[in-house]
Amino acid sequence: MKIIDWYILRRYLVTFFVMLLMFVPIGIVIDVSEKVNRMLESKVAFKDIAIYYGNFTIYFANLLFPIFLFLSIIWFTSKLANNTEIVAILSSGISFNRFLRPYIIGASIVSVIALLMGFFFLPRASKGYNDFRTTHLTRKEVRQSTDVYKQISDSEYIFVSSFNYQNKTGYNFNLETFRDNRLTSKISANSIRYNEKDSTYTLSSYTKRTIGSLGDMIEKAPSKTFKFNFQPDDLTPAIYAAETMTYGQLSDFIDKERQRGSANLNSYLVVLYKKYTIPVSAFILTLIAVSVSSMKRRGGMGMNLAIGIALAFTYVFFDKVFGVLAEKSTFSPFVASWIPNVTFGILAFYLLRNARR
Known part of the structure; x- marks a missing residue:
């Protein structure tokens, strides 16, 4: 030069x-x-x-x-x-x-x-x-997503009416499982809360309905803890979740969302x-x-x-x-x-x- x-x-x-x-x-x-x-x-x-x-x-x-x-x-x-x-x-x-x-x-x-x-x-x-x-x-304008409906696997779908990112709590939670296009089970809860310590979810007013050929089985509990195969980011606003990921994390997340058929892709x-x-x-x-x-x-x-x-x-x-x-x-x-x-x-x-x- x-x-x-x-x-x-x-x-x-x-x-x-x-x-x-x-x-x-x-x-x-x-x-x-x-x-x-x-x-x-x-x-x-x-x-x-x-x-x-x-x-x-x-x-x-x-x-x-x-x-x-x-x-x-x-x-x-x-x-x-x-x-x-x-x-x-x-x-x-x-x-x-x-x-x-x-x-x-x-x-x-x-x-x-x-x-x-x-x-x-x-x-x-x-x-x-x-x-x-x-x-x-x-704090009066808490970041939250509403009416989240998402496919998390080939046979499972989740729904929450709202999800608060700050305290990682969702409301009116549903998890539906299908087989051959027929509903086989449905988990419902008034609320779902993510536990960061062990990466589990606590459901309040838990109900599980398993659909059988001769009759349905219903299981209820005031509270129950599960380990699901989805992350809190799956329930957060699309743009905010994407902006907080590095290139590698975002690429992997997009591949996962594409397989799920996400509406926020x-x-x-x-x-x-x-x-x-x-x-x-x-x-x-x-x-x-x-x-x-x-x-x-x-x-x-x-x-x-x-x-x-x-x-x-x-x-x-x-x-x-x-x-x-x-x-x-x-x-x-x-x-x-x-x-x-x-x-x-x-x-x-x-x-x-x-x-x-």
Whole structure:
């Protein structure tokens, strides 16, 4: 790499990370101002608060990653253009494609970081962030799933009318077993509670009905403990469960859900595909930002930033809309996850071709 490559690459990375260091504390200050009263009321330990804001930093940075990257590139590239540095570089005989090399290298570094964060660190941060909010900040809005009906094996189906993730308790539980498309037994309970110590479930007001050819057998008990072949995550909201899993855990879980014929499969797939689409977006947004800001405009840097903000928020809007569309309908999760990148990839190609001229 030449001196010019190191010069641009250094500014690319430094500006991006400085942008993060500028906006993340602002997000933390706003969050503290909104929640400090609830934290004091809940008497949250300082250690728990520190861990929460560590998770908040990762969660918040990932959420606004496209905007931070886009604005940082536009910012320093516009300064290069206004100082006529880009004109000097291209006038020295360096082609526009060659000028893009340090940008692509910078996008590769950021992409690898985003990939590792999405695979390993973000799930843990997401779980800590959401658990803290549920436990200490939004106790009146407890995270729960309702009307969960799921196949857990070739012959078994479970149902709960609601499941509280915080205390891992479900209500109106049913477990039905079929053989040759005929119901053979049904377990019912007013509530089901998961015991983390030994990974068992305690059923209250337990009833089991076994259907026989000559008559039914009924077994009842005030309380009974079982070890079932499903996990509490099977009863939690689809998106939350998916966001808290590492790549390997999520892949295995999706395979299991696919075999069960889960109705929430699309929600899990959207989370999985976004682990790839977000890193790829680093390249697309880099090319768009360079194309928009590499030439002087009459409005100066302000005009470039205005265009950049509009494009960045449009990208985030596309990403959210198609993600929700895939989760709530039969629209392909793969297509929905990649549409923003494909659309903005075409835009990047068009803007890059004009910039070369």
